[in-house]
Amino acid sequence: MNVPSLDIKCAQCPIRHRAVCARCEADELARLEEIKYYRNYEAGQPVAWAGDEMSFVASVVSGVATVSQTLEDGRKQMVGLLLPSDFVGRPGRDRSPYDITAIGDVTLCCFRRKPFEQLIRVMPNVAERLLDMTLDELDAAREWMLVLGRKTAREKIASLLVIIARRSTTVGLSNIDGPLTIDLPLTREAMADYLGLTLETVSRQMSAFKGDGIIQLEGKRKVVIPDLRLLMQETGDDMDGGLIA
DSSP states (O other), rough: OOOOOOOOOOOGGGGTSSSTTTTTOOHHHHHHHHHHEEEEEEEOOOOOOOTTTTOOEEEEEEEEEEEEOOOOTSSSEEEEEEEEOOOSTTTTTTSSSEEEEEEEEEEEEEHHHHEEEEHHHHHHHHHHHHHHHHHHHHHHHHHHHHHHHHOHHHHHHHHHHHHHHHHHOOGGOOOOSSSEEEOSSHHHHHHHHHTTOOHHHHHHHHHHHHTTTTTTEETTTTTEOOOOHHHHHHHTTTOOOEEEE
């Protein structure tokens, strides 16, 4: 792991309005600036192993990391993704319960855990935002239980693409008019692992979506969604309530 000499001011940070500091006033941002530093990870590098001591908590500034758990017999299951603005670590918990691995170049904005724990006691804007993010993560976990437990392979892949699209925009899905381009953070193999499918099934379904005009593929990772509503119809979700923002 190398630690780059970044000097991103909080006010200019690309995740400023989505991360744990989203509600901070200028004086609160200044206090966070005093305890933050950056860490950079290359593809395949571990951010933490399950059971490792975590001396920091962090926000993902760029890149994507996987969250996985390994069973005693060596079987490994990906249980989550960390995308830009997601929070890494837990105040009050000094060890990582999961393996966290960068799947591309990842930059973290880190805060020393002890000072951060002290700050959230006197900075309610950070504490409240952290609570909201935790509840959002709980909702996402429940949503993912439905994806893995009840949906077909086609619905699973459509759901994953919609989740990534939702996280890639700052305006909300209901405000998107026209094509949407997303960078797919996962390889086909990683998608298969995350969704509990075979590589062949993932490749076949992605090709089927392309053939049906629901997506366009530009290279290995760039996906163009001409009409997001058509893709959402493929998720199997109840659309009566309209698009999820």
